Amino acid sequence: MVDDFASLLERIKDHLRSEGADRVGRLELPPPDIVWVGNRTIIRNFRQIAGAMRRDPQMMAVFMGKELATAANLDQDVRLVLLGRKDRESVERVIQRYFKEYVVCPVCGSPDTKLVRERKITFLLCEACGAKSPVREVK
Ligand SMILES: [Zn+2]
Structure with a gap:
């Protein structure tokens, strides 16, 4: 009985450990939900992306603007509005760059x-x- 309980505890600990290991270096980032309106590129789930990395959307907005060499404004702290039409690839690349530089140890x-x-x-x-x-x- 005692042994069973101990081995159960061990199994739970193993399980937790492997879950923890799985998380290392990996984080599910939501793909950017992009729409293009006129001469602007809007990332509609920007707050969610920053939230997944536990980062300040404002700081990330400044980074996005610098890396894409354009004006970047947070709209109501939720959407990111970029001046100019930026393709999906460039936007994703900059998000990945931010992730590597400011999130991953x-x-x-x-x-x-x-x-x-x-x-x-x-x-x-x-x-x-x-x-x-x-x-x-x-x-
Ligand atoms: Zn570390």
């Missing part, structure tokens, strides 16, 4: 990270391995 590959600012330097702090890596400033 360069040491262990975990996406369970957060950004912290210390003395005007921004660091990527990894919740999985504890590494603290400086990142490029987004201004």
